[in-house]
Amino acid sequence: MTWPGYWWNRMACERCDENRDAGYKFCTCCGDSLTDRLTPRLALGALMCIICTYLIAYELTAVAVLFPETLEALGGFSTHIILIVPQIVNLFLIKGTALQIYFILLVVICFVSAFFLFKDVPKNVNEALVRQNSRPFQKSALFEMSALFAALMAFQMSVILIAILFGLDLESIDMEGYPTWAVMFSLVEASVWEEVLCRLLMLGVPVAVIAYSAGEENRSWKMVFGGFGINKTVLAFILFSSFMFAAGHLENWGLWKFLPTFAFGLGLGYLFSRYGLHASIMLHFTNNLMSAGEWLSWSAINSLNLLLFPILLLGLYFMISYALRGTRFLHDMFTKNQSI
Numbered sequence: 001m002t003w004p005g006y007w008w009n010r011m012a013c014e015r016c017d018e019n020r021d022a023g024y025k026f027c028t029c030c031g032d033s034l035t036d037r038l039t040p041r042l043a044l045g046a047l048m049c050i051i052c053t054y055l056i057a058y059e060l061t062a063v064a065v066l067f068p069e070t071l072e073a074l075g076g077f078s079t080h081i082i083l084i085v086p087q088i089v090n091l092f093l094i095k096g097t098a099l100q101i102y103f104i105l106l107v108v109i110c111f112v113s114a115f116f117l118f119k120d121v122p123k124n125v126n127e128a129l130v131r132q133n134s135r136p137f138q139k140s141a142l143f144e145m146s147a148l149f150a151a152l153m154a155f156q157m158s159v160i161l162i163a164i165l166f167g168l169d170l171e172s173i174d175m176e177g178y179p180t181w182a183v184m185f186s187l188v189e190a191s192v193w194e195e196v197l198c199r200l201l202m203l204g205v206p207v208a209v210i211a212y213s214a215g216e217e218n219r220s221w222k223m224v225f226g227g228f229g230i231n232k233t234v235l236a237f238i239l240f241s242s243f244m245f246a247a248g249h250l251e252n253w254g255l256w257k258f259l260p261t262f263a264f265g266l267g268l269g270y271l272f273s274r275y276g277l278h279a280s281i282m283l284h285f286t287n288n289l290m291s292a293g294e295w296l297s298w299s300a301i302n303s304l305n306l307l308l309f310p311i312l313l314l315g316l317y318f319m320i321s322y323a324l325r326g327t328r329f330l331h332d333m334f335t336k337n338q339s340i
Helices: 003-012 016-021 040-074 096-118 121-130 141-165 180-213 221-225 232-247 255-274 277-297 308-336
Strands: 078-084 088-095
Touching (some): 040 277, 078 096, 096 141, 096 180, 141 308, 180 255
């Protein structure tokens, strides 16, 4: 078998993980050995983890550098706290000191979310390098978030290219006339508040309520923050929250934005359900603050923008990989009543 063929077979077989977890030495589907070794998914995923670690570190640094300026400016600024129903509805106005406290809270949540995303990385890397067990690393929130980030970036770029080929008008929010601190505040707020609205309130709360109503043994109030796994009920709310999330972006972005934003919502819902609110916030944060490179370098040519091309290349692999895995998971969910 040629090397490209080997890569495709490794990507196409989605039974290896199940058989490995069941204790088999060989996959009952493709026949591959299941002993721990370097696979394309592991190698490319590890590379994406390194890239995303740099992105997050850069973006958090940019937030920290601009924090004093933004906090001071917000003292004389006002904005609305919104709700998505699915149209954007202004709940109430917030300004002055209250807005400054709100911003501090948003920034703290971003840094705390980053802490929880990375806290197990040293242990997982040590397990992979010393004990030759890469399973904890591949199952970690950082690995999944990084792979999903690449896949979703590639998917969005594919939608944009198709829209351009068909001559569609790609509407977008023009933020060039806004000061940097205002852009930063807007993107940080969206990274946190939209996750509270669309994941915690539209996904975590109803799943927790259903669990309590059904008297499930593993029910807990902590379920509102995610990390409860995915079954048919959770999948329904992931789809609902993703639809609301995508619909909420139509007003400012236009119809072309619905499909990539819906897909992004699915990725956020997956991370929220598997790992918790911190994982979905960090994916949202990483995506939103890709423009942070210009805030510190004052140039469109910066390290974050230069990383975009390799991210898209890696994303093509993970886009196909997640499509195959998702198809297999849905098949097993509805034919074998399996959940993850």
